[in-house]
Amino acid sequence: MRRAAITVLGVFSIAVGVAGPLLAAGTVNLDLSDFDDDIMRDMDDTMKSLDSGIATKDVQSVVRDGQSIQKGLAWAQDYFTKKGSPKDAVQWAQEGQDLAAAISKATQAGDFDTALNKYDSLVKNCRACHDVYKPPDI
């Protein structure tokens, strides 16, 4: 687990450059040293599997991966809520869960184009949050 403390600037939301809730102006100090990075790594791998499942139209796999993503993001949402984080983190986690659910639903309905579009939105959602809360690995 990575132990890191980062300072989040309100102006970062400008740098994100994607649709999403804006941070309030000013500086917010957030200690993420107890954040469980293993869950995020698992989700990163699950996202690849989810992408593959949609491409190969493997409904069972998509539903399983979608549930994993929802579970991981529910944990993140709970974490950020308890941290008293800015609303954006909580909101991104909630939107991510909604998108994962929508992917499963579309796949089960045989609508893989919609599933793929929702997947794109989910990736954007992940990146928007990471741009703010995950410092670049250099």
Added chain:
Amino acid sequence: MSSRVSTRREFLRNTGYGVGALSLTGGLLSSLPAAAAAALEDPLALKAPHFAPKAKSVIWLHMAGAPSTLDLFDYKPELVRLHGQPLPDSFRKGLKTATDGGVGALYATKREWKQHGDTGAWVSDLLPNLAGQVDNIAFLKGCKTEGSTHVISSLKLHTSGLVPGRPALGSWVTYGLGSANPDLPAFVVLPTGTGAAGGGRGATIWSSGFLPATYQGTAFRPGDSPMLYIDRPNVVTTAEQRNTLDLLKQLNDHEAQRLHPGDGELEARSRSYDLAYRMQKTAPEAVDLAKETTATKELYGIVDTATSATREYATALLRARRLIERNVRFIHVISGAPDNSVDSWDAHHEIEKNHSVMCRQVDRPIAGLLADLKARGLLDTTLVVWTAEFGRTPYGQTGDGRDHNPWGYTTWIAGGGIKPGTYGATDEIGLRAVSGIADTYDIQATILNQLGLDHRKLTYLYQGRSERATTVYGQVVKEIIT
């Protein structure tokens, strides 16, 4: 044995559908094991794109070593004003800025700047010829990537992976569209100059990775004979060589079908023999500049002795144009240093000297290439991409150099349905991208889009997982598309 080959071909012909295209759309073949799919199709057969393309080919100009776009395209008056001061905290928050040699004081560009053309694009005096071409170019000034070493970031730029093993974009393009000229490689690499560029210009950046080996880039050498051992030995007659190759093909086909069905490596080797035979005639002709006019050579900077530093790079670009005319899909030109005075664009020190040498080498040839392509009506269908593994920092290093900057830099694209102009921006000092942010995944997605390929649907099944060029990422930069 030969009848089995014939049957396979007949099958492909008689079925009458684009087997390859199906594999692109996640259809029949993508659900088969990769090896079985490879055995069914001619991996280099022409394949239908996903939608109508704007471009047919790509010339990818890789500035290995990473130029400072702060000294070429990204004019920052605020950086000039803050020259010599420490990097303000307001700019560095959240970034791990110590990559190589620590963070020096802010270092202003010493160049003179002007806006050029109808688009008003900023270009420094280091690139006077390219400045005349800005109205053909879309500058993406909000580029960013990951990593801070040449090897890692070069891999990401070309393969979307941070470690070796993934296919280069040229390989994906060849896989997606097939070869439009069976007598030349579809993916050609033209390395130029000397220097290692921090190790970021090795063969892994044109590897086919987990795609069949037949999609890998083919490196051309300078000189009349672009490939080693391509020439038929004098002691062997044409008939002898043909007979030998026919026998070799029969043996390889037999082995492939009996012991190694679907072995992409063996199939690629077998095809390479056939391609090499055909290329004994086609490859030297493709790179032979004898029929090019003096005016054309001068345009690229080949014959002017006063600018001999441009000769090798200019020759590579003129060859690239000739390869485009011969329907080669993807030409990857890698810049090196023209002499031993610098190593590459990697200016950790003496950036003024470094960029004078490197810019002098590429400025006139690249401007000549764009002008030549346009004059011949080829720019409309050819994407010219100018990029590097990252940019360079606004803070100085060693007193007169700049460090690596993956957070904000400029890439530009011309031709092939791209709308000229300036898109995106870095912050006031050029440290990180703040608007119109384009990651390397997005650049790749955009290029594939212009070639008629949906990066989300160009997939290949590898180890049970459907893989794509841009991994799970990639958004087409729609703002730069006509």
